[in-house]
Amino acid sequence: MATHDHHHHHDHAHRRGGGGYRFCPRCAGPLAPRTLKDNEPRRLVCEKCSFIFYQDPKVVAGTICTLDRGVVLLRRGIEPAMGKWVFPGGYVDRGESTTEAAVRETREESRLEVVTRSLLGVYSYPGSPNVIIVYVADVVGGTLAAGDESTEAGTFPLSRIPWDDLAFPSTVEALKEFVRLCGAGEIC
Numbered sequence: 360m361a362t363h364d365h366h367h368h369h370d371h372a373h374r375r376g377g378g379g380y381r382f383c384p385r386c387a388g389p390l391a392p393r394t395l396k397d398n399e400p401r402r403l404v405c406e407k408c409s410f411i412f413y414q415d416p417k418v419v420a421g422t423i424c425t426l427d428r429g430v431v432l433l434r435r436g437i438e439p440a441m442g443k444w445v446f447p448g449g450y451v452d453r454g455e456s457t458t459e460a461a462v463r464e465t466r467e468e469s470r471l472e473v474v475t476r477s478l479l480g481v482y483s484y485p486g487s488p489n490v491i492i493v494y495v496a497d498v499v500g501g502t503l504a505a506g507d508e509s510t511e512a513g514t515f516p517l518s519r520i521p522w523d524d525l526a527f528p529s530t531v532e533a534l535k536e537f538v539r540l541c542g543a544g545e546i547c
């Protein structure tokens with residue numbers, strides 16, 4: 360059992376990652392991985408002041424919107440997945456609502472003004488810190504252009520979505536759901 364537990368915790372620590380953090384953000388003492396509860400991953404704990412450095416998930420919010428009957432996608436100009444296509448989105452700031460973040464990121468990345476209409480889906484994956492919240496949105500202003508972090512902006516009819524050139528698993532899953540809902544006549 361001890362061996363099993365060891366592997367279990369090691370896997371958790373590896374999958375969740377230590378984030379490369381070595382020093383306590385409160386007192387600058389050394390951080391070390393500690394098992395605090397048997398059924399939880401190991402936590403980084405300060406050896407001087409016992410501060411527990413929880414490594415929380417990161418929340419991403421994005422939108423899928425259409426313009427001229429095509430889905431708005433951006434070609435990423437930064438790693439990861441540089442050169443691949445993704446819908447507008449980015450990290451939610453602390454204190455910001457997820458819909459505000461989705462609208463803001465869409466404005467920054469595509470220069471489009473949108474309003475969110477409905478929740479399309481929430482996507483998360485073992486081993487990834489990101490929780491991705493995707494909204495269906497309507498364009499209400501702006502002019503489509505590649506903004507922050509993208510090199511190209513485009514609109515893709517549902518029959519021509521670049522499935523083999525999409526950035527992330529969440530990009531594929533959200534677009535599949537969008538296409539499914541459109542086919543069912545529910546959103547477009």
Ligand SMILES: [Zn+2]
Pocket residue numbers: 383384385386387388405406407408409410
């Ligand atoms: Zn400390």
